[in-house]
Amino acid sequence: MAQYSPPKQSKASQLIDVIVLVVLTFGALFVPLWLGLAGAAKSVATPVPNPTWETLGQTPAQAAKYEALGYTPEAAHDLILARFDYSFSIGALLTMIVVILLYYVLILRFSEVEYREVISEKFGE
Amino acid sequence: MTNFDITSKTMDGMGPHGTKVGLLRVLGPTHVWALGVGIVLVGEYMGWNFAVGKGGAYAALIACWFAGILYTCVAMIDSEVTSTVASAGGQYTQAKHIIGPLMAFNVGLYLVFAYTMLEAANAITAGYLFSVVATMSGYEAALDQRPFIVLVIMFLAWLNYRGVLATLTFNLVITAIAFLAIIVLFLATSGIAGGGIMEHAALFEGYELPYGWIGVLAAMHFGLWFYLGIEGTTQAAEEVRSPARALPFGTLAGIMTLLIAASLTWYVSTGVLPWEFLGDGVNGSVAPLFDTARLSGSTGLIWLLGFGTLFATLASANGCINDASRAWFAMGRDKYLPGWFGAVHPKYRTPYRSIVFLVPIALIFALGAPLDQVITFSILSGLLGYTFMPLNIILFRRKWPLNSIKRGYEHPFHPLPAITLLTLCGVTFFAVFLGYGTQLVAMVGFYIVVSLWFHFWRYRFVNRGAQFTMPWPKPRGY
């Protein structure tokens, strides 16, 4: 197989490539943030008015620790009662699975094509 | 082989004809240990406790041990491949030789992002620590954390720029102190040396598994944080005196150290701090070991763990700069990225352009993004990397069976570790999906876009046969 010789890349083209990569990177992190889709916030389902350690469901041993940390029942109210919501839709789960599988299939397929080329050039034939 | 010593002064960093400028071979196995453990140990000082919030204290322990199994597989697989493929690119070079160029490009990016994001997270934590110390010393106003965040990144980048030996020796010292601090805290508070303050049963009462078993699954997400980064030992391969021996040794010693540190950390923190406080790393316990020391009432322990936390963040950021720049450099050298990045400093023998280039990127993330997002970005990149590893080892064993090339280390029970690793990665993907599904899809979308960009545009600048640099026979089946 004929040896492949890559073109020489100009300085400007190198710079553009770096910029493209950096822009994509920041996009991946900040776009979900801007769209407000970055999830995983905890929330308090049923607030307790005038909380005491008992109504917050704390045993004396647990309450003693909170007091040692400098909390009052009012201050610790949100911290203690906030919970994650783990409900999810099957559709979203399937979307995730499909996207991940698609991704791996894509890179493995393209890699294999490129790899065969590398091996045949390296080991002749 | 007697008159030919690649580790000798004259051959250091030299190419086959003694004309080239390469990286310097100066590191020993302890440096490899320091690089691996140094990056990760910060995970014990902060971040892992989000797992407690996700599912309660027991869930965090289960996640800690299952993540421990995941990383033991990672360390075993990695040790075998890297003892054969010794290159600064680490897993990137492995992927290039075993799976193919596009996979390698993706793996290289996983490495750079996982480490750069982790570096940003460390700088944020260090900035927070300075503000705590300022408050403790009686400073009334709110401290501006930004100069300290910038200083951490600048100082460590400068250290990395100036040479790898000083960088990793510095890491060895501060990592050892941070590890010893955990041991001392355990001995002082557990009751083994008298005066125990552990109250596990009383603190867990009524909240053994607050979310049930789905909480255990969800906790796997941050369970990774106990060990994330141990695979970075491979990036030192071109700077280690005898890679085939030092890399497996340093990596496996590292994972054992971390298993101990992670279990002790869980034990002391959950025995002292209520789980709701411990599990909220933003409004509650930012630095759980430090908070544990505060509740012990001993001033000596408070200072020790305060310094331990600071040292752990520094060691980690330092190792991250080291690893991210090596991976970026290796990709530049192969023209996967502009070749300009593949330069080595003639005097300091470091990939100086890559180090400098990654500084502003780390700064932007450290100053402009919230901590849990940065951590999630890092964990996701790491997770994609761990999913690659089982594919890597299975293909490695298939293309080059055990007797076809010399391996410095062969991992036992193949393919059990690979299958275990793949299964645990699947579980962790689900755990990330439960909290951060959008980021997960955005992130994978990003990798799909850059993969297409690479395949259809960037790859034309890459030499085909010449990028296969290992002196191996032709792979089986080609």
Add this chain to the structure above:
Amino acid sequence: MELWNWLEYAAWALSAAFGLHMLLDWLKTDSTYSEDVLTSSREGELEAMAEEHKGMTP
């Protein structure tokens, strides 16, 4: 001004000093050495040397 205010300024100054040092050294290095020398590092040199040597001494 309090101690911590001074420390804030000191941190900014030190950061700038480290950054400037890297930048100056970088420019100096790039202008002193040719691009070919700087980017002459190759992957797998260790393996290549071992192979080359094996070939030389039968």
